[in-house]
Amino acid sequence: MESGPGEGGVALAIPPLRPSEKFHLFVSYSSVDATWTHGLIGRLEADLAGLKVCLHERDFTPGRNVLENMAECIQQSQKVLLVLSQDFVQSRWCLLEADLSLFGSCLERKPVIPVLLRPCRVPLHLSHLTYLEAADSHFYRKVVQLLLMPNHRLARSLPAWRPAASLYSGxxxxxxxxxxxxxxxxxxxxxxxxxxxxxxxxxxxxxxxxxxxxxxxxxxxxxPRSCLRYLGCRVTLAVFLFLVALALLSLPLIMGLLENTPARRFFLISANMFFCPLFFVLGVNTLCWFRxxxxxxxxxxxxxxxxxxxxxxxxxxxxxxxxxxxxxxxxxxxxxxxxxxxxxxxxxxxxxxxxxxxxxxxxxxxxxxxxxxxxxxxxxxxxxxxxxxxxxxxxxxxxxxxxxxxxxxxx
Incomplete structure (x- = not known):
C-alpha cells in the first residue's frame, strides 16, 4: 500500500484560502461511492493539517435549496474533485454538480480533478477531462500533490486537458x-x-x-392520459372484447336460430355479421394502441x-x-x-x-x-x-x- 505523504515527519502545507474561499476542496460523488470517498477524505484530512473539505451531507446549509447550496459551495472552494463511476453518471445531482464545477473552472480557472473510481461511460460534457485512476498505485500521492499546489501553478500539473476537436460540417x-x-x-x-x-x-x-x-x-x-397506456388495461380490455366476439358467434345457437321466424333469423344473422367482426377489430386495435x-x-x-x-x-x-x-x-x-x-x-x-x-x-x-x-x-x-x-x-x-x-x- 502506498505510504502517506506526511509519514516522514514533515508537515505538508496546503495553499491558504482567499477571503472569498471557505473550502480547499469540493467533492462531488454518488451516494453509492460514499464509503470509498469518505475513506479518501478522512485520510487526506489526517495527513494534511488544516485541510477543509466540503461534503454535501456535512456542509450544505439545512433548509436551503439544493441548487443554491451546490452553486455556493463550488464557488467557495479552491478545487473540485469528481469521483466518477457509473452511479455518478446516472445521478442527476452529481451531473449538475459537475456542470457547475466546469462552469466555475471556465470563469475563475478553478481546477477540476476527475477521479475514475470504476470504469464508466463518461458523459460527453466531461469527456474532455483526463482523469486520475483510483486503481493506480501512486494515485494517493498524485492527489496530494495536486492539493498542495497553488491554483496558478496547477494548470501545468493537472492531467492534460484533451484539446477540443475542431468544428467541421457534419x-x-x-x-x-x-x-x-x-x-x-x-x-x-x-x-x-x-x-x-x-x-x-x-x-x-x-x-x-x-x-x-x-x-x-x-x-x-x-x-397520453388514457388508461390504455398501461399494458394490463390493454390486455384486459382486449380479452373482454374477444370474449364478446366469441359470444356473438354462439348467439344464434343459444337463441335457437332454427326455431325462430325467418325475419328474426335474418335479424340475428345480420347483427352477428356486423357486431362480431366489430368487437374483434376493437380488440386488435386495443392491443395495438401503443404502437x-x-x-x-x-x-x-x-x-x-x-x-x-x-x-x-x-x-x-x-x-x-x-x-x-x-x-x-x-x-x-x-x-x-x-x-x-x-x-x-x-x-x-x-x-x-x-x-x-x-x-x-x-x-x-x-x-x-x-x-x-x-x-x-x-x-x-x-x-x-x-x-x-x-x-x-x-x-x-x-x-x-x-x-x-x-x-x-x-x-
Whole structure:
C-alpha cells in the first residue's frame, strides 16, 4: 500500500484560502461511492493539517435549496474533485454538480480533478477531462500533490486537458438524454433540461435563451392520459372484447336460430355479421394502441424538432430525435444549401419548409453517420458535401424523390 505523504515527519502545507474561499476542496460523488470517498477524505484530512473539505451531507446549509447550496459551495472552494463511476453518471445531482464545477473552472480557472473510481461511460460534457485512476498505485500521492499546489501553478500539473476537436460540417456534438430517463415509462415522453446550454454546444451556441426556447418546444409534447397506456388495461380490455366476439358467434345457437321466424333469423344473422367482426377489430386495435401512439407521438416530435431547428439553424446547429427520450445535436454548415433553395421562387419559404419536414431525420443521419444511398452523379451536383455523407439540400432532394416514387408505385 502506498505510504502517506506526511509519514516522514514533515508537515505538508496546503495553499491558504482567499477571503472569498471557505473550502480547499469540493467533492462531488454518488451516494453509492460514499464509503470509498469518505475513506479518501478522512485520510487526506489526517495527513494534511488544516485541510477543509466540503461534503454535501456535512456542509450544505439545512433548509436551503439544493441548487443554491451546490452553486455556493463550488464557488467557495479552491478545487473540485469528481469521483466518477457509473452511479455518478446516472445521478442527476452529481451531473449538475459537475456542470457547475466546469462552469466555475471556465470563469475563475478553478481546477477540476476527475477521479475514475470504476470504469464508466463518461458523459460527453466531461469527456474532455483526463482523469486520475483510483486503481493506480501512486494515485494517493498524485492527489496530494495536486492539493498542495497553488491554483496558478496547477494548470501545468493537472492531467492534460484533451484539446477540443475542431468544428467541421457534419460533426456530432452531443447526445442528450431526458432528465427522467431512468424512471421513464415506455408510454411517457421524456422531459429535457433547459437549465443551461450544455458545454459541447457552447462553442456554437452562446445565447442560452435560444437553447431554452428550442428545447422548450419539445417539452410541450404531452404524454397520453388514457388508461390504455398501461399494458394490463390493454390486455384486459382486449380479452373482454374477444370474449364478446366469441359470444356473438354462439348467439344464434343459444337463441335457437332454427326455431325462430325467418325475419328474426335474418335479424340475428345480420347483427352477428356486423357486431362480431366489430368487437374483434376493437380488440386488435386495443392491443395495438401503443404502437399507434408511439408512431403518432414520434410524428409530433419530428414536427416539434423541425420548429426548434428554425431557431438553431442560424447557429449552424441542428437537432434530431429517433426516440422519445434522446436528442442528437450536430454542427452543420447550411449557408450553401440555403443559397441553393434561394435560387428557386419563394426560396426562403421552401428552405423553412425543408427545415420543418426534414431537418430532424437529417440530423439523426449525421449523428449516426448513416445516409441513404445516393448515386455519384447526384452527389457531384451538391454545393457543399459532408465528408462522409450528403449535405442538407441533397438529402431533401433524395427524400422528395423517394416519396414521389412511392406515390407512383405504391406497394
Amino acid at each position: 460533426k456530432s456534438l452531443l447526445t442528450l438524454n431526458c432528465v427522467n430517463r431512468d424512471s421513464l415509462p415506455s408510454w411517457k415522453v421524456g422531459t429535457f433540461s433547459t437549465l443551461g446550454v450544455p458545454d459541447p454546444l457552447k462553442e456554437v451556441l452562446e445565447d442560452p435563451e435560444v437553447y431554452k426556447r428550442a428545447v422548450g418546444i419539445l417539452n410541450g409534447v404531452r404524454s 399507434r401512439f408511439s408512431k403518432k407521438t414520434m410524428q409530433e416530435l419530428v414536427l416539434r424538432v423541425g420548429e426548434a431547428n428554425l431557431l438553431l439553424a442560424p447557429h449552424s446547429l441542428l437537432m434530431g430525435c429517433d426516440t422519445m427520450n434522446k436528442l442528437h445535436f450536430v454542427y452543420v454548415l447550411l449557408g450553401d444549401c440555403r443559397r441553393v433553395f434561394l435560387e428557386a421562387a419563394e426560396g426562403e419559404a421552401l428552405f423553412r419548409e425543408a427545415l420543418l419536414r426534414f431537418s430532424c431525420s437529417y440530423a439523426c443521419c449525421v449523428a449516426h453517420a448513416y445516409f441513404p444511398a445516393c448515386d455519384e452523379a447526384h452527389r457531384a451536383r451538391g454545393r457543399r458535401l459532408l465528408e462522409l455523407g450528403l449535405c442538407f439540400c441533397q438529402f431533401v432532394s433524395l427524400q422528395l424523390q423517394t416519396r414521389q416514387g412511392r406515390e407512383v408505385n405504391p406497394v
